[in-house]
Amino acid sequence: MDSLEQGGSEELYEHFRMEVDRGQVPLRIDKYLSEHMQHQTRNRIQAAAEAGFIHVCSADDARQGKSGHPVKSNYKVRPGDIITLMLDRPHFDTTIEPEDIPLDVRYEDDALMIVYKPAGMVVHPGCGNFHGTLVHAIAWHLRNLPTYDPNDPQVGLVHRIDKDTSGLLVVAKTPEAKSHLGKQFFHHDTxxxxxxxxxxxxxxxxxxxxxxxxxxxxxxxxxxxxxxxxxxxxxxxxxxxxxxxxxxxxxxxxxxxxxxxxxxxxxxxxxxxxxxxxxxxxxxxxxxxxxxxxxxxxxxxxxxxxxxxxxxxxxxxxxxxxxxxxxxxxxxxxxxxxxxxxxxxxxxxxxxxx
Known part of the structure; x- marks a missing residue:
């Protein structure tokens, strides 16, 4: 939320979205978001609402395919509400480019790869971690493989572990391998x-x-x-x-x-x-x-x-x-x-x- 003035911009871009949990009691949206958005103060959230950047779509409207509308800081969230932060600039580009980062490969063949992630390394790019992640390191390791596109969700990591957890992860090099492995994880066969x-x-x-x-x-x-x-x-x-x-x-x-x-x-x-x-x-x-x-x-x-x-x-x-x-x-x-x-x-x- 670096820019909090609309400045006459007609087009808004979604930067954050969440659905209010079932059982949530009515609560002012500025307080609710300050508890659910990392690194954002209540004052900044109030400023965003004042600028018309905080939008809400009720559960009923969402089911009818309707979009959200701006709300003020005193709006009280309800279960099922869809809350979005709409800013007047495009979201940060999260396109994954290969980065020369050491990668501990424990096994590799034409279909898959087993890698070891050390504690402290982020797996996927996200808020505050747009570079230096495990997927950037994998992209570098496989940069000469024509069929591997790090931005294609049909290939790549099949599962995740937390930043501060160490251990083994499997990477699929082909869509067929990821589909097959994904089904094993889904059906708990791993x-x-x-x-x-x-x-x-x-x-x-x-x-x-x-x-x-x-x-x-x-x-x-x-x-x-x-x-x-x-x-x-x-x-x-x-x-x-x-x-x-x-x-x-x-x-x-x-x-x-x-x-x-x-x-x-x-x-x-x-x-x-x-x-x-x-x-x-x-x-x-x-x-x-x-x-x-x-x-x-x-x-x-x-x-x-x-x-x-x-x-x-x-x-x-x-x-x-x-x-x-x-x-x-x-x-x-x-x-x-x-x-x-x-x-x-x-x-x-x-x-x-x-």
Whole structure:
């Protein structure tokens, strides 16, 4: 929202769109958007509304194919409203051009490629991250392949992981490969496991978490868990198995039946075990342990050692779209996770020996 004056421009361009969740109570649109639009203050949203840039289409109008109309800051959003930010300039060009960025390729053939994404690397271009992403690196690696167009949605990455999650991803080089792999992911025929360090100790050695994943009504950047029969969000199932116990934290393996946004992070928080150092889901607070100054200092050192959610996409398995062969890949834990795990092992060892 850099330009907030229409200046007589007759044509407006869509820069942002969202649908108000079911169950949303009436709320002023300036307050609602300030809670759901990253990096935008309430004052700037009010200025955009005053300039006629905030448009709303009701659920009924949307079903009839009608477009939205400008609203003022005091408009109260309702469930199903379609909210758009319409500015007097075209949206930033998100065309993907190859960029010479190091790419860790673990396997490659004519149909697909397995790549390792380090923590901190954004997968796709988006708000504030228009360059330096994984897809730019893939475009450079495949720049001499005539049939690969990084801007063609029929090829490329088949699935995603979060910026601060490390691990394996599969890239389809052909439309046929992406269609075949996409169906496997959709029907949950793939095998994916993650390793995570979470707060707290589990009573059982293994378990199953089921709960729909949907946007948190208070924070659009976070996902929440809803009852399976609520009709809110999408069905999601996570299986977990305890690998090691450290008293106040636990190392677990998570196997996904589904692949929802932030699934492991949201599910673990839902059962009272947020991922260690996961700021968005409350894992950056001291949730278990002692009150001593030495313990607090120890946890702060742990956060510095691995300053991200402690989550790694370790294994990936699927049927090859051409050969029909079962393909299974495993990646080692990154150095920051290894160092953190060893720190917790030493802590537990010292407690047991004292």
């Amino acid at each position: 095998h994916r496991s993650y390793v995570a360090l979470v707060w707290g100790n589990f009573v059982e050695d293994e378990g199953r978490i089921e709960g729909n994943i949907g946007r948190d009504v208070r924070d659009r950047l976070r996902m929440d868990v809803f009852p399976p029969d609520s009709g809110i969000g999408k069905p999601a199932v996570t299986h977990y198995r305890v690998l090691e116990r450290y008293g106040y934290t636990t190392l677990v393996e998570c196997r996904l039946e589904t692949g929802r946004t932030h699934q492991i992070r949201a599910h673990m928080k839902h059962i009272g075990h947020p991922l260690f150092a996961d700021e968005r889901y409350g894992g950056c607070e001291i949730l278990r342990g002692e009150r001593s100054a030495s313990y607090k200092a120890y946890i702060q050192n742990c956060f510095k050692l691995c300053p991200r959610q402690v989550l790694h996409a370790k294994t990936l398995g699927f049927i090859h779209p051409v050969t029909g062969e079962q393909m299974d890949f495993t990646s080692e834990l990154p150095e920051d996770m290894q160092a953190l795990i060893e720190k917790w092992r030493n802590y537990t060892r010292n407690i047991e020996e004292s």
